[in-house]
Every structure is written in C-alpha cells, then in structure tokens.
Amino acid sequence: MMTGNILLSVYFTLLQTRYDQLSNNNSQLQSSYETLSVNHSQLQDEVKNLKDRTEVTLLQTRYDQLSNNNSQLQDEVKQLKNRTEEKCCLDGWTRFGCSCYFKSEEKKTWSGSRADCKKRGADLVIINNKKEKEFVTELSKDGESWIGLRYEWRQSGSKWEWEWVDGSPLTETFWAAGLTHYDGYWYAATCCDQQGKWTQRYYSDNKNWICEKKMI
Structure with missing residues (x-):
C-alpha cells in the first residue's frame, strides 16, 4: 500500500x-x-x-x-x-503688331498700287481682325485706300469670289451697307468710307494704297 x-x-x-x-x-x-x-x-x-x-x-x-x-x-x-x-520699321512705315504699314501719298490703280508694294518688299495690306481693321481705318482717315482684297473669277468653283492677295479666303467682312457687284466686272476693295467700312471700286480707279510687310 x-x-x-x-x-x-x-x-x-x-x-x-x-x-x-x-x-x-x-x-x-x-x-x-x-x-x-x-x-x-x-x-x-x-x-x-x-x-x-x-x-x-x-x-x-x-x-x-x-x-x-x-x-x-x-x-x-x-x-x-x-x-x-x-525690330523697327523703316522711315515712312508705321508699326502695328508684327507688321509694318506704308500709306502712299500718291494715287494709282489697284494693280499699280500692288506693284509698288512689291517693289518695297511688301504687298497690299491683308486685314485679319477688327483691331487691324481699326488701325488701317485710322491710316486711311483722309480718304479711301486700296487694300489687298479683290473680286476674282475662281475656275475651280466657276464663280466670282472675294480673295486676299495671299490666296486666303475672305472670312471676316466690314462692308459698307448697300454695296452691289456684278459678275464679269473686276472689283477690288478700299478702306474706308466715313463710317469706317470697306467699299468696292473698279481696278482702274486711282486711289491711295496701304502696303503691309511682316516683321517676322
């Protein structure tokens, strides 16, 4: 146990x-x-x-x-x-934006005016917007001046159209009221009337003109 x-x-x-x-x-x-x-x-x-x-x-x-x-x-x-x-503009030219502008004192036809611009290394002015239009209007305050806008026959479209001298189409317009044009006649535009609007004139009319030269 x-x-x-x-x-x-x-x-x-x-x-x-x-x-x-x-x-x-x-x-x-x-x-x-x-x-x-x-x-x-x-x-x-x-x-x-x-x-x-x-x-x-x-x-x-x-x-x-x-x-x-x-x-x-x-x-x-x-x-x-x-x-x-x-960059400065030459004497007799006025600067606006990136361009220089020349306003003639003599008068020529539209073609003669453009030829003069070409001799100066420029071309008739192309107006791209309202600001530039107001500037060009001020340059032309003493009378109408040729601008680089013409009424041309377009073979591709078989019709007359307004076109700038660089070949670009007219998109923004500042025409005077009541203007008319007829197919078969050669017209170009001037700037500006007393209301600051574009007018239509025959190529053969003698007017002042405005050249434009790009700075850059």
Whole structure:
C-alpha cells in the first residue's frame, strides 16, 4: 500500500513538473508573439513612412521639373518679345503688331498700287481682325485706300469670289451697307468710307494704297 502511494506521489510530481514546463513555454511563446506583433506594426509604419517619403520625393521632383520648364518657357517668350521689339520699321512705315504699314501719298490703280508694294518688299495690306481693321481705318482717315482684297473669277468653283492677295479666303467682312457687284466686272476693295467700312471700286480707279510687310 505504501509502495502505491509513493508511486502516485512520484507520478504527480512528474506531472506537475511537466505542467510547469508547458506553462513556462506558453508564457515564452506569448511573449514572443507580442514581440513579433510589435515588430510587425513597427515594420508596417516604416514601410508606410518610406512610401510617403518616396511619393513626396516624386511629387517634389515633378514639381521641380514643371517649374524649370515654366521658367525656360518664360525666358523664351521674353527673348522672343525682346527680339520683336528690337525690330523697327523703316522711315515712312508705321508699326502695328508684327507688321509694318506704308500709306502712299500718291494715287494709282489697284494693280499699280500692288506693284509698288512689291517693289518695297511688301504687298497690299491683308486685314485679319477688327483691331487691324481699326488701325488701317485710322491710316486711311483722309480718304479711301486700296487694300489687298479683290473680286476674282475662281475656275475651280466657276464663280466670282472675294480673295486676299495671299490666296486666303475672305472670312471676316466690314462692308459698307448697300454695296452691289456684278459678275464679269473686276472689283477690288478700299478702306474706308466715313463710317469706317470697306467699299468696292473698279481696278482702274486711282486711289491711295496701304502696303503691309511682316516683321517676322
């Protein structure tokens, strides 16, 4: 009987020792797990911070590139403006925008007027917009002057059409009210009447004229 009790006591002691070992191992595992969790969280934070810093760096680099490009573009615009402003028109010519304009004091036919402009390295003025039209009107305030607009027979369209001397079509018009024209007659335009409007005249009429020469 005593022997059985001794065996039970030894067996209980072994079980208690095994339990204590397992309990200690569990505590160590729990501690390791908590340490790994903390490390994992720190690693995630480091990765996030690194990603944020990388994105900021990329954005800063892109911003610097755009700023540099904008600065270069501003320099080019300034240089172009300076070169344009440095160019002057010849004596007797008036500058407007990127062109020089010459107003004649004598009178010729439309063809004779254009020939004179050609000799000056220019052509009869082409009016592209309202601002230029107002400028040309001011040049012609003392009477009508030939401009580079003519009424021509277009073989391709088998009809008469208004066309500028550079071959471009007439898109914006400033005609005086009540004007008429007839197929078969050669007309050209003058600027301007007392209301600042274009008028239609025969090629053979003698008028002052306005030449235009591009600066660039």
